[in-house]
Amino acid sequence: MLPLANILARPLRTTVSVLAVGVGVALFLVLVGLTSMLDEIARRTTQVEAHLMVWPASDQVVVSGGLPAEKVEKDLEAVPGVEHAIPVLRWPFKMAGRVQNVYGIRPEDWQYFALDDQILEGRPLEGGAEMVIDARLAAAGGYRVGQTVERWGHAFRIVGIAKEGVAGRVFMPIDTVGEALQQTGRRASFFYVRVTDPASVAPVREAIRERGLNVFTLEEFYDVLASSFVDMDLVIGSVVFVAGFVCFLVILLTVYTMVIERTREIGILKGIGASRAQVFGLVLAEAGLIAGAGIVAGFLLTWGGKALILHLQPLWTVEIPPVRYLLAALLAAGGTLLGAAQPAARAARQDPVESLRYE
Amino acid sequence: MASILETRSLVKVYHADGVETPALRGVDLAVDAGEFVSIMGPSGCGKSTLLYLLGLLATPTEGTVRIDGRDVGILSDGERTRLRRRHIGYIFQRFNLLATLSAEENVALPLRLRGDRSGGAPREMLGAVGLEKKRRRRPNQLSVGEQQRVAIARALVTRPTVLLADEPTGNLDSEASDRVMDLVGRLHRDTGQAIVLITHNRQVADRADRLIRMHDGRFVDT
Numbered sequence A: 001m002l003p004l005a006n007i008l009a010r011p012l013r014t015t016v017s018v019l020a021v022g023v024g025v026a027l028f029l030v031l032v033g034l035t036s037m038l039d040e041i042a043r044r045t046t047q048v049e050a051h052l053m054v055w056p057a058s059d060q061v062v063v064s065g066g067l068p069a070e071k072v073e074k075d076l077e078a079v080p081g082v083e084h085a086i087p088v089l090r091w092p093f094k095m096a097g098r099v100q101n102v103y104g105i106r107p108e109d110w111q112y113f114a115l116d117d118q119i120l121e122g123r124p125l126e127g128g129a130e131m132v133i134d135a136r137l138a139a140a141g142g143y144r145v146g147q148t149v150e151r152w153g154h155a156f157r158i159v160g161i162a163k164e165g166v167a168g169r170v171f172m173p174i175d176t177v178g179e180a181l182q183q184t185g186r187r188a189s190f191f192y193v194r195v196t197d198p199a200s201v202a203p204v205r206e207a208i209r210e211r212g213l214n215v216f217t218l219e220e221f222y223d224v225l226a227s228s229f230v231d232m233d234l235v236i237g238s239v240v241f242v243a244g245f246v247c248f249l250v251i252l253l254t255v256y257t258m259v260i261e262r263t264r265e266i267g268i269l270k271g272i273g274a275s276r277a278q279v280f281g282l283v284l285a286e287a288g289l290i291a292g293a294g295i296v297a298g299f300l301l302t303w304g305g306k307a308l309i310l311h312l313q314p315l316w317t318v319e320i321p322p323v324r325y326l327l328a329a330l331l332a333a334g335g336t337l338l339g340a341a342q343p344a345a346r347a348a349r350q351d352p353v354e355s356l357r358y359e
Numbered sequence B: 001m002a003s004i005l006e007t008r009s010l011v012k013v014y015h016a017d018g019v020e021t022p023a024l025r026g027v028d029l030a031v032d033a034g035e036f037v038s039i040m041g042p043s044g045c046g047k048s049t050l051l052y053l054l055g056l057l058a059t060p061t062e063g064t065v066r067i068d069g070r071d072v073g074i075l076s077d078g079e080r081t082r083l084r085r086r087h088i089g090y091i092f093q094r095f096n097l098l099a100t101l102s103a104e105e106n107v108a109l110p111l112r113l114r115g116d117r118s119g120g121a122p123r124e125m126l127g128a129v130g131l132e133k134k135r136r137r138r139p140n141q142l143s144v145g146e147q148q149r150v151a152i153a154r155a156l157v158t159r160p161t162v163l164l165a166d167e168p169t170g171n172l173d174s175e176a177s178d179r180v181m182d183l184v185g186r187l188h189r190d191t192g193q194a195i196v197l198i199t200h201n202r203q204v205a206d207r208a209d210r211l212i213r214m215h216d217g218r219f220v221d222t
Helices: A002-008 A011-045 A069-077 A107-113 A135-141 A174-180 A198-209 A218-227 A230-261 A263-271 A276-312 A322-349 A352-357 B047-054 B077-087 B103-113 B121-128 B144-156 B174-191
Strands: A052-055 A082-095 A098-105 A119-122 A130-134 A148-151 A154-162 A170-173 A190-195 A214-217 B003-016 B019-032 B036-040 B062-067 B088-091 B162-166 B194-199 B210-215 B218-221
Touching: A002 A011, A002 A276, A002 B103, A011 A218, A011 A230, A011 A276, A011 A322, A052 A198, A052 A218, A069 A082, A069 A190, A082 A107, A082 A148, A082 A174, A098 A107, A098 A174, A107 A170, A130 A135, A135 A154, A170 A174, A190 A198, A198 A214, A214 A218, A230 A263, A230 A276, A230 A322, A263 A276, A263 A352, A276 A322, B003 B047, B003 B194, B019 B047, B019 B194, B019 B218, B036 B047, B047 B162, B047 B194, B077 B088, B088 B144, B103 B121, B103 B144, B121 B144, B144 B162, B144 B174, B174 B194
Parallel strands: A098 A170, A130 A154, B036 B194, B036 B210, B088 B162, B162 B194
Antiparallel strands: A052 A190, A052 A214, A082 A098, A082 A190, A119 A154, A130 A170, A148 A154, B003 B019, B003 B062, B210 B218
């Protein structure tokens, strides 16, 4: 009764406090959700029917287009335990206003990237100046099967739209990419390698490594890719921390002001029988109501923010699992109550006589 | 008749910024159950301080306060709070209603604070002070006299043994003052609790069974 009446009596201050909590919640959920974009890229890259990735010998994992595809494929398939080597020529290609990585593959290797039932519309690659794109890119750019896209001085026809989640968003025949790039002979940026027996991945990897190539299991490559984004994680984490701290300070100041304003009221409450614990509880209850409303506001801001981001950048990913909403709510509630605790304790300790005399 | 309220050699000294201000210099008071006592004196003579000590809102520097025979000086903070809830009704100077609550909610507050379901008691008490129809109004929607009647209702809703009234007519005109004192007198007759009322007003003070004059922290005429 009293906590609710008190926060409703000061609508502007209550609104500011609720927004402070809400913005903190939304920032946490959306920014942390954005980091899943990086995870999504790593996931797609390693979501292939293969066991290893083979790159040119280098200190860094980079996009390169230098391996002689046929020779390296032959060398790899000569390694005991290797079932099949899949060359991939990866190159930047602009679609839907953003640079994508086109995966140049042999049409017959499509089966390792997506089973046929992952083609939602049209057909897989067969050869020539054609491409298959994923459904997300199609939606973002308004692309349709049969449409042509002009790049590199060529017109590429979209022949199929695949389910989102295959390795890349754009696939073309490897020879088509090489031709467009005026490469001599078939080249590959890297290889996916399938082994005959998954239990033999480790020795096969060592054998390939001895040939002077960089080799990763798909799990290792996922970790390498994910860890290369650690700086962004740090930036996002810092922003989230600062946002949370600012919210905490806003709540602390708001509740402190509330307590000072209601010095006399606290004296009255004590005069009519309120205990210290009850005064403490009343102040915390007001903060709790603000936290509750702020959490709801935060969830609404999150959904709105996510929708806006995906509207402006449809190829971005903002993943927010349900448990993270719970975590955000707990952090917001905990932070709000922590911010209110000191002013609440101050109120509880107030001398009733001094409070009654307060002007 | 046993005293419901008793003080012995009560002393209260305020300390602020290294300065000592004696407010009470040894007060002996005994109020019987059902007795109406008024205390008169000039501003600064210690009347309000005496009421704070009787209402367990402050602790004496020296001396004892007994309520219903219990020495409150040896009680813990929680015990004092419970004793205050059970035995004391307080009418503050300037009414001190909570502005965000309605009249009924203000009256219900002491019951809620001690964990009682208020039921119909607040409405009944507002009826006794003639404000049942205005029970949903906020204090700023009531006249000064009506606010004071709500404060009286709040003080009495818990059926306290003792009612302490600090200048209950201090902010009222003479007509409203008479109405409030008529009400206090009627309720006193109906409920029979002891009343200690402090006032500047001789006419108000004369309504009591006993008048005590106070000056410079001491009783000068009882």
